[in-house]
Amino acid sequence: MARSAPKPLGELALIEQISRTFSSAGAARNKAVALGIGDDCAILRPPPGHEILVTTDFSLENRHFRRDLHPPASVGHRCLARGLSDLAAMGAAPLAAFLSLALPAKILRTRRGQRWVQDFLAGFHSLARQHNTPLAGGDTSESPADLILADIILIGSAPRGRSLRRSDAHPDDALYVTGSLGGAHAELSALLKRTHRSRSTASDSHPHLYPQPRLAVGSVLLRRHLATAAIDLSDGLSTDLTHLCESSGLRAEIDSSALPLHSLTAKLSRQDALHAAVHGGEDYELLFAAPTAMRIPRKIADVPITRIGTLHPPRAGKPLITLHHGGDISSELKPAGWQHFSS
Known part of the structure; x- marks a missing residue:
């Protein structure tokens, strides 16, 4: 018997899938997120005496990854790891992540494409849970070309005035x-x-x-x-x-x-x-x-x-x-x- 074509995944269904994936314990454990996915803006609550650090990174298909070579879980992992590494360099602790994802429309029309998105989110989520980094929001869009774009924003915190910088090294260090x-x-x-x-x-x-x-x-x-x-x-x-x-x-x-x-x-x-x-x-x-x-x-x-x-x-x-x-x-x-x- 021929297999029926999968139901195309629209934007609302994609957002619902993302919400289900990231609505578990991560956000509940992280008290910095007062309001996460589901409203027009997220609300963050940094620890007293800390300041906010922000970093952002693109992950572009055929520039940072290739769909034919990289496992989708690796693409999701690497997307988040890039921003987390920036926070690590400044001694910051992650508070929340924001993910904007642009996908070709046809990737959501096939089982193989939908599985790619599912595995991408799983790789992202696995690393996020490891470092207690809730996904607090983002955006989704149809890509104008047959290419995937993921844009990650990481929000972190560090004690006020103490974050590590590139400019504070001394002679003979x-x-x-x-x-x-x-x-x-x-x-x-x-x-x-x-x-x-x-x-x-x-x-x-x-x-x-x-x-x-x-x-x-x-x-x-x-x-x-x-x-x-x-x-x-x-x-x-x-x-x-x-x-x-x-x-x-x-x-x-x-x-x-x-x-x-x-x-x-x-x-x-x-x-x-x-x-x-x-x-x-x-x-x-x-x-x-x-x-x-x-x-x-x-x-x-x-x-x-x-x-x-x-x-x-x-x-x-x-x-x-x-x-x-x-x-x-x-x-x-x-x-x-x-x-x-x-x-």
Whole structure:
């Protein structure tokens, strides 16, 4: 017997599906959301003595993900992880998320398309529950092209005047990174060689498909006054360290042998592994500065912490970032990570 065509999913039905997915315990546990999905505006109630932090990120099909290669749960996970990582870099705690989703009309007319949306929401929801981040609102629209667009807004809070910034590092501060580097680039490179969609599920062994925002580490760095400045590694160490150095008016010297390489880079040559670590991007680890005299634990929130270099005052004739390769061999490290609108 032929299967009947599925009932097309309209905007109201889509909103109802989103509401059902996110109306459970997350919002109830998070007292910051006084009014969530269902009205013209959400109402948030930040903790006393805290200030609000806001970040926003696009997830564009064929720019940040591919429907033929990325599992829809990974697309949803990554959409939220990008914003959570920004909050982590400033030591903030998430209060609420807002998701605007533009979908091709035909994706809601087929079982396969409706399942894609369901799995996308499931991936988003799983990470949201893990970090107690209720979805408090958003928008839906028909995409003018056969492409998917997800726009995420994250609202967080931090004690007033204490959030970590890129601009507060000091001369002679040590530089540290969380976790490992290059894994996202290595996994993406392997993914692009496939001819079919990955079936991988969320785990630490999939740093590109399921990156883990370091919110717990950022919170400890802030609460214990361990870091002077921080940034998340979304565009690559070379690019993001450049941002930190320029914001703080300092230069950096990095020991290439100290860089903690992800196990996925083991299949690469030493040169390619180093390239993945310094330019690859999307590792969503934290890069932070701390006084040299400060005793930084080897692990924070069970995440390894590695010292990779030192910050110095600017000096004529010295590059913004110097990469030391051992002995007297060194080279200038120029920003070569991801930049939109670059050639």
